[in-house]
Amino acid sequence: MxxxxxxxxxxxxxxxxxxxxxxxxxxxxxxxxxxxxxxxxxxxxxxxxxxxxxxxxxxxxxxxxxxxxxxxxxxxxxYTQEVPLVELTATPSETMTIEGNGKTIELNVLDDFVAYTEKVVEEISLNASELVFAGYGVVAPEYGWNDYEGLDVTGKTVMVLVNDPGFASGDSTFFKGETMTYYGRWTYKYEEAARQGAAGCLIIHETVPAGYPWLVVRNSWSGASLYLDQSGGNYQPDVLGWITRDAAIKIFEASGQDMKNYAEMSRSDDFKPFSLGLNASVTVRNEIKRDQSQNVIAKIxxxxxxxxxxxxxxxxxxxxxxxxxxxxxxxxxxxxxxxxxxxxxxxxxxxxxxxxxxxxxxxxxxxxxxxxxxxxxxxxxxxxxxxxxxxxxxxxxxxxxxxxxMKDLTVVGYGQSELEDIAEELAKNQGRYxxxxxxxxxxxxxxxxxxxxxxxxxxxxxxxxxxxxMTKGVDYVDSLNQVYLTSQYHRPQDEYNEDYWxxxxxxxxxxxxxxxxxxxxxxxxxxxxxxxxxxxxxxxxxxx
CATH class of the missing domain: 3.40.630.10 (Zn peptidases)
Structure with missing residues (x-):
């Protein structure tokens, strides 16, 4: 940190x-x-x-x-509120095939990509779906930004970068600089791709802008996943997924595009989305299970x-x-x-x-x-x-x-709510900042x-x-934070530990x-x- x-x-x-x-x-x-x-x-x-x-x-x-x-x-x-959920156990095909320009790339599931769908169907596919690179996949009128401008992606598959254009830009006034906006979240990427009519959306993973390593992606977006069971289905593209940075580079190279600095290029004012001249094919099969989960609720x-x-x-x-x-x-x-x-x-x-x-x-x-x-x-x-x-x-x-x-009270989303002003005064009463x-x-x-x-x-x-x-300082906490993020977060190793808890x-x-x-x-x-x-x-x- x-x-x-x-x-x-x-x-x-x-x-x-x-x-x-x-x-x-x-x-x-x-x-x-x-x-x-x-x-x-x-x-x-x-x-x-x-x-x-x-x-x-x-x-x-x-x-x-x-x-x-x-x-x-x-x-x-x-004491409970029923939450209707549907469990989809996604099994993607072993490979995602990228073809075009006389070249064929085979990406391996889990190692190179994850793919799933939120559609409640037994099987869904991308069949030679045209690949389009749409930068960060952001449409933000208040920032004068449109990564889809002039491009029809109906029925196509968009590749987009994780986070938003302000990240690593060095400009705190560009979007919100290092502070991620909702435009940087993976959920937004899929929502916007759907609004644009895309059949598929693949997010290019990188650890720093994502905030977590590839292992978290493959653990979180493979196997059984839960969604709200809502009538009318989910407003998402047919196939959703992530690909590794290395896989993206292979695709860029096969496209013949000079994409060595694709993140920097995508945050420039003159960026225009473009077709990669390649097609993607992958199939996702689902096991479907509907059930009720529970929120637990009590009051004074x-x-x-x-x-x-x-x-x-x-x-x-x-x-x-x-x-x-x-x-x-x-x-x-x-x-x-x-x-x-x-x-x-x-x-x-x-x-x-x-x-x-x-x-x-x-x-x-x-x-x-x-x-x-x-x-x-x-x-x-x-x-x-x-x-x-x-x-x-x-x-x-x-x-x-x-x-x-801890001496600190860290506020996530600082500057958003007046509740933090109340918390600040109470933190002072505890000798904290x-x-x-x-x-x-x-x-x-x-x-x-x-x-x-x-x-x-x-x-x-x-x-x-x-x-x-309070007594062991910043470095002590930082060392434990790094251990947690690199070897415990979303792993079986997130366990109670008598040695330092x-x-x-x-x-x-x-x-x-x-x-x-x-x-x-x-x-x-x-x-x-x-x-x-x-x-x-x-x-x-x-x-x-």
């Missing part, structure tokens, strides 16, 4: 910080957090994948904990304004049992996201012990299928139990560091469940410590996030999106 992103403390907050003083005796037990994580990330829970015995055990555990704390059911008389009803809501969210799911790595095939997901789920349980337990109940209703929402594309939170946002216009704030927990107390996300180019703001709340206008906070240890820092984060929620719950004010946020207009429209 970089070491130069400390943000000066802001001078004012919109809320008087009284709740913290009134509830100084309320704390979160580190031992309780440890116990939750040990259970949720145990082999017995089989990696907590939806549609498995691991889901049943997880949902039962969360429900039992909420009941034990005395929380009310969050969905009428139920507000004492004065029960029809105004603060929602805490954390995803309970992980990747289940998958490809064996280093002799282990259970993807336990201790950090991602037993840690966030445990912290939410810790907040729920602590809040349940406060004598003076919050004035607004506080909701605890453990969502399913985050790892499959934020599906549980997406379903909730599309089918809200509590009206978005009456939902004051979302506070999301995903990957709470268990490496000790606010830090903007040191890796904004990785697009973490679009990669966890708060994003689905933001898309419907609800101000959201996604923050935790994870940069500078501690829970005092996790409890510190939990107490801070709890107090943010209490500040909002006991206030009459409505935190809003800041000027320049793409979600501000959505909120203002919903509150009319």
């Amino acid at each position: 970089k070491k130069n992103f400390i943000v000066p403390l802001l001078g004012a907050v919109l809320f008087a910080c009284q709740t913290t003083t009134e509830n100084k005796s309320v704390s979160i037990s580190g031992e309780s957090l440890k116990a939750h994580i040990q259970v949720l990330s145990s082999d017995d829970f089989q990696g907590r994948k939806p549609f498995t015995e691991g889901e049943t055990k997880t949902v039962n555990y969360l429900t039992d904990q909420f009941k034990a704390y005395g929380l009310e059911p969050g969905n009428g008389d139920s 009803t507000g004492s004065e304004r029960p029809d105004e809501y603060i929602i805490y969210s954390a995803h309970w799911d992980h990747l289940g049992i998958g490809q064996e790595i280093e002799g282990d095939s259970i993807y336990n997901g201790a950090h991602d996201n037993a840690s966030g789920t445990a912290t939410m349980l810790g907040i729920a337990e602590a809040m349940s012990k406060i004598e003076q109940k919050p004035k607004r209703t506080v909701v605890f929402l453990a969502v399913t299928a985050e790892e499959q594309g934020l599906l549980g939170s997406k379903h909730y946002a599309q089918n809200p139990i509590y009206p978005p216009a009456q939902t004051v704030a979302n506070i999301n927990m995903d990957g709470i560091t268990a490496w000790g107390p 606010i830090l903007a996300d040191p890796d904004p180019g990785k697009g973490y703001f679009f990669r966890s469940d708060h994003f689905q709340f933001a898309k419907v206008g609800i101000p959201a906070l996604y923050a935790s410590g994870g940069y500078e240890h 501690t829970f005092d820092g996790m409890a510190l984060d939990g107490e801070l996030l709890m107090n943010v929620g209490l500040e909002v719950a006991n206030s009459t004010a409505w935190p809003s999106w800041k000027e320049g946020s793409e979600f501000k207009a959505i909120r203002e429209e919903s509150r009319k």
Whole structure:
């Protein structure tokens, strides 16, 4: 991680910080957090994948904990919300064939490409589909940018770069510079390709602009995947996929194009999309299974304004049992996201012990299928139990560091919401400082469940410590971050580790996030999106 992103403390907050003083005796037990994580990330829970015995055990555990704390059911008389999903187990052909210009390239599945479909069909193909290079695959009128300008891609397959044109440009005013916009997310690439009428979309993977190595791609986009089971199908191209940088270079070379600096070329003002003069062929076969997964939801009803809501969210799911790595095939997901789920349980337990109940209703929402594309939170946002216009704030927990107390409170998507101003003041009370996300180019703001709340206008906070240890400094945390990202993230090795996992820092984060929620719950004010946020207009429209 970089070491130069400390943000000066802001001078004012919109809320008087009284709740913290009134509830100084309320704390979160580190031992309780440890116990939750040990259970949720145990082999017995089989990696907590939806549609498995691991889901049943997880949902039962969360429900039992909420009941034990005395929380009310969050969905009428139920502690769950059904989430209809379809499981597609994709089996691509062993090779993707690229032909043209008298040349044939055979790309090997998993090593060179992954391919799948979100169409609920048993088989779908690209048959000699014309390949087109469309730069970053972005149409952004507010930036005067159109990577598809003058090009008809109907029925064709587009190759596009990961991230957006601002990344690595050296210009903070170009898009958002190193900070990824939604135009840089892979979900956007597919959506835009579909709007353009493309039959296929292949994203060129590179580790730095993507934010994760190829192993994550091949693990996440192969085998069984879950999607919301929506009538009318998914608005996506027929075939979706990723290819490695090396595979892309082979394709560029076969096209006869000089593409040595294709990323730099694609961010230039005079870039024009073009056909590569090659055709792609690949087939995807699906096994189809429909079922219901569950969001788990509980609440503490507000004492004065029960029809105004603060929602805490954390995803309970992980990747289940998958490809064996280093002799282990259970993807336990201790950090991602037993840690966030445990912290939410810790907040729920602590809040349940406060004598003076919050004035607004506080909701605890453990969502399913985050790892499959934020599906549980997406379903909730599309089918809200509590009206978005009456939902004051979302506070999301995903990957709470268990490496000790941190000086920082890192805010992902810093500058978006006034909730961060409240968090900043409370961090000062803990002797901590606010830090903007040191890796904004990785697009973490679009990669966890708060994003689905933001898309419907609800101000959201996604923050935790994870940069500078209170006593061991920046380098200690950086070394553990690098180990996690390179050898544990989305692997079976994301397990509880007694050698260096501690829970005092996790409890510190939990107490801070709890107090943010209490500040909002006991206030009459409505935190809003800041000027320049793409979600501000959505909120203002919903509150009319």
